[in-house]
């Protein structure tokens with residue numbers, strides 16, 4: 001992931017300063033010395049990472065879909081195997097996985113990269129997987145007025161892997177759909193055909 005590198009003087013950047021003090025306090029609370037060599041710059045790095053990662057909180061996913069255009073296309077548009085990563089709001093630990101996204105246009109289409117951007121913007125917020133899926137599907141379905149919209153998400157949650165049940169490799173799978181049932185079946189069969197090809 002790209003570190004966008006905050007150019008401002010950290011002393012004048014209030015959000016960054018707040019995270020730096022919070023991380024320092026956290027390190028002290030767990031019994032560490034935040035002044036030792038290896039940790040000296042950690043609070044600043046964590047702060048820069050958080051402000052960069054959570055940039056999705058300041059972005060409007062609807063804006064991405066404003067560049068739609070009229071097109072007489074009423075067949076499924078499907079993007080499979082989109083990598084995504086987010087941070088679980090309960091533990092502030094990452095969850096990482098892949099998505100399949102599809103919709104059936106109703107006279108309005110949008111560049112596929114814009115659909116991926118919608119997933120990206122909602123992912124870059126403190127999230128739970130279920131809400132992430134709902135937000136992406138609802139936004140696309142409503143803004144494009146599509147006949148059917150479908151999102152499959154499969155992700156490994158570090159909070160499951162590192163704590164609690166401690167099961168590595170298990171994925172949480174969610175599928176979210178809106179709209180016409182026949183259209184949704186077309187999208188799902190398109191995704192299945194692609195998955196079968198991938199396993200050949």
Ligand SMILES: [Zn+2]
Pocket residue numbers: 088089090091092093157159160
């Ligand atoms: Zn969690």
